Amino acid sequence: MPSEPSETTSGVGETPLVVDALVQLSFAVQLVLTRVASVHDLSVTQLRLLGILRDRTPSMAAIADVLELDRSSVSGLIDRAERRGLVVRRGSPTDARVTLVELTAAAHTLAAELVEEVSLGLDALLRPSSEADRAALVRLAATLFAAVGPGA
Amino acid sequence: MPSEPSETTSGVGETPLVVDALVQLSFAVQLVLTRVASVHDLSVTQLRLLGILRDRTPSMAAIADVLELDRSSVSGLIDRAERRGLVVRRGSPTDARVTLVELTAAAHTLAAELVEEVSLGLDALLRPSSEADRAALVRLAATLFAAVGPGA
DNA sequence: TATTGTTATACTCTATAACTATA
DNA sequence: TATAGTTATAGAGTATAACAATA
DSSP, X not given: OOOOTTOOOSSSSSHHHHHHHHHHHHHHHHHHHHHHHHHTTXXXXXXXXXXXXXXXXXXXXXXXXXXXXXXXXXXXXXXXXXXXXXXXXXXXXXXXXXXXXXXXXXXXXXXXXXHXXXXXXXXXXXXXXXXXXXXXXXXHHHHHXXXXXXXX | OOOOTTOXXXXXXXXXXXXXXXXXXXXXXXXXXXXXXXXXXXXXHHHHHHHHHTTOOOBHHHHHHHHTOOHHHHHHHHHHHHHTTSXXXXXXXSOTTOEEEEEOHHHHHHHHHHHHXXXXXXXXXXXXXXXXXXXXXXXXXXXXXXXXXXXX
């Protein structure tokens, strides 16, 4: 569980070590995302939304699937994003029930800046690590998504 | 930025690869935490709180520091945790201004279960990875916290 | 009938501002 | 004066339940 590095959690062996490392790493990354988002007065969820919409124009239901949120939550999320001029709702030409969500031009520009800032923040985080360990991280994430599928 | 594995983000080189890997990994871990928490009708924040209080009895201000939250946010957090019988507030013997927060016996039991369930969830996530890559992850997290300091 | 999306409602989380009590 | 904590208030994020429109 999320705690201090010193905490040994449960049994013996090295498993708790890896688990702790993962959890701590995850919170450190979330902290970077939170900070970058808040500089632009965005939430992490809106940041994620921008990331998802950069190369797609999904339906409300598809967004709910990717984010693992209820459709009603997505309605509110898109409402707020639309109110801020980040996205537009469009009807689908093939199915009158579905609503497609699209990034505005301004949001595309913003998203590119955010990508840059997140990269800088995470680079700083990784700087003290060796090249080999960073490569291992990439492999680890890759196998992880082969098994689980992309999350967001 | 949080997006799909396929997204190449910005320039050339391998930096965006590592950044994407980190972000995706982070969201995958958060998803596991969210699921474990929700099984017990807890939020991720309450889960974190339990993790922090397992081996400490910090002041409200210390909790705010670790969680990087405003003190007023912590007041509400502890209010809700106390209402659910997870924590107790105690006065400090040395400074009448400070309030110490302590886990209840029931919450200690619960916290142990949560640790176990998070471990299982993350083990499943890591299972397809090689032993060497997992070791690299542990090293990476360790150097990361040597530089940044423990976050939670 | 099943699916898409919305609305109403309620709760958690978070911050800012203003306050009290203690140091 | 400075620090610890609380309260009031406001807004984001989330879920459940009930609903309308379309397939």
